[in-house]
Amino acid sequence: xxxxxxxxxxxxxxxxxxxxxxxxxxxxxxxxxxxxxxxxxxxxxxxxxxxxxxxxxxxxxxxxxxxxxxxxxxxxxxxxxxxxxxxxxxxxxxxxxxxxxxxxxxxxxxxxxxxxxxxxxxxxxxxxxxxxxxxxxxxxxxxxxxxxxxxxxxxxxxxxxxxxxxxxxxxxxxxxxxxxxxxxxxxxxxxxxxxxxxxxxxxxxxxxxxxxxxxxxxxxxxxxxxxxxxxxxxxxxxxxxxxxxxxxxxxxxxxxxxxxxxxxxxxxxxxxxxxxxxxxxxxxxxxxxxxxxxxxxxxxxxxxxxxxxxxxxxxxxxxxxxxxxxxxxxxxxxxxxxxxxxxxxxxxxxxxxxxxx
Ligand SMILES: Nc1ncnc2c1ncn2[C@@H]1O[C@H](COP(=O)(O)OP(=O)(O)OP(=O)(O)O)[C@@H](O)[C@H]1O
Ligand SMILES: [Mg+2]
Numbered sequence: 001x002x003x004x005x006x007x008x009x010x011x012x013x014x015x016x017x018x019x020x021x022x023x024x025x026x027x028x029x030x031x032x033x034x035x036x037x038x039x040x041x042x043x044x045x046x047x048x049x050x051x052x053x054x055x056x057x058x059x060x061x062x063x064x065x066x067x068x069x070x071x072x073x074x075x076x077x078x079x080x081x082x083x084x085x086x087x088x089x090x091x092x093x094x095x096x097x098x099x100x101x102x103x104x105x106x107x108x109x110x111x112x113x114x115x116x117x118x119x120x121x122x123x124x125x126x127x128x129x130x131x132x133x134x135x136x137x138x139x140x141x142x143x144x145x146x147x148x149x150x151x152x153x154x155x156x157x158x159x160x161x162x163x164x165x166x167x168x169x170x171x172x173x174x175x176x177x178x179x180x181x182x183x184x185x186x187x188x189x190x191x192x193x194x195x196x197x198x199x200x201x202x203x204x205x206x207x208x209x210x211x212x213x214x215x216x217x218x219x220x221x222x223x224x225x226x227x228x229x230x231x232x233x234x235x236x237x238x239x240x241x242x243x244x245x246x247x248x249x250x251x252x253x254x255x256x257x258x259x260x261x262x263x264x265x266x267x268x269x270x271x272x273x274x275x276x277x278x279x280x281x282x283x284x285x286x287x288x289x290x291x292x293x294x295x296x297x298x299x300x301x302x303x304x305x306x307x308x309x310x311x312x313x314x315x316x317x318x319x320x321x322x323x324x325x326x327x328x329x330x331x332x333x334x335x336x337x338x339x340x341x342x343x344x345x346x347x348x349x350x351x352x353x354x355x356x357x
Contacts, residue, residue, distance in 0.1 A: 008023070220311075233313030
């Protein structure tokens with residue numbers, strides 16, 4: 001069953017710096033109990049998309065499209081309903097979330113608060129639930145009486161995960177949940193999240209720039225570049241056999257899970273991500289692309305079927321179009337090869353696919 005459906009979601013910030021098109025026409029589906037990883041370099045729009053899901057964006061952000069959570073559009077929901085959804089149906093764990101704990105309140109009071117505020121438990125039942133939640137995230141119940149400063153960073157992040165689980169959500173959005181932690185603790189916390197969502201059948205959207213971490217955690221991956229999804233498919237296919245040149249560069253940059261050296265900008269990917277206020281014409285990636293064709297400077301390709309397997313796999317690259325792929329062979333051509341491309345000038349046969357997962 002589909003838990004979350006995004007249809008043509010677009011977010012534009014309209015601040016003092018002018019219009020920033022941070023997310024451009026993103027369509028994605030997430031099934032109940034499935035984990036979707038969203039990857040992309042800094043500034044590609046991942047956090048903006050995550051915040052849009054629960055309408056947590058600043059006031060100057062304009063959002064359009066549809067965000068259907070259990071079939072209900074989050075973007076048109078009344079306030080009261082939205083508040084209930086934020087607690088009861090979906091929760092968010094943000095980067096550095098452990099700093100969000102109140103330093104002068106006991107852990108148990110902070111964990112019990114959502115349950116009490118939303119009338120989900122009596123004080124006695126809330127205390128029992130807090131002990132249970134701490135146990136689930138691998139912490140002894142006596143920690144409930146303590147304060148955040150008595151915990152390590154990893155333990156505080158575990159408390160934040162416990163808090164996200166408190167109201168038994170159907171969806172967890174985890175935006176770089178472990179980047180503030182050291183590598184060993186990161187691996188532990190990631191394994192914990194993975195086992196908890198599997199055990200409770202929770203859907204998850206996990207955001208990271210590290211494709212290898214996402215591939216190890218998630219069923220499916222979506223790769224974002226300059227506000228668009230440029231590739232999406234089963235994790236192992238996107239990680240091992242990426243069809244978009246940008247996804248391939250990301251996969252090559254993060255070869256192994258948890259490799260500390262991989263916490264850097266993607267190697268082998270020259271140049272910087274574009275400023276969303278001044279996007280290149282055509283395919284936004286073409287100035288950095290090693291296998292671009294002349295038409296890429298003027299033509300933006302939609303997501304097209306790209307995978308060999310039965311599960312949907314799509315990529316937005318001229319090289320996956322049947323006529324281009326057929327005429328030029330598979331990807332992996334000489335860098336900078338600018339051959340003649342049959343599909344570039346003529347009409348494209350068939351229709352681009354809607355992103356389906
Ligand atoms: N409040 C804001 N006002 C204007 N522009 C913004 C605002 N927040 C983010 N942006 C811009 O929107 C774009 C997307 O930012 P976002 O934070 O979503 O990227 P990200 O993929 O999460 O990056 P990172 O990996 O660094 O967290 C960037 O160009 C950023 O500068
Ligand atoms: Mg971010």
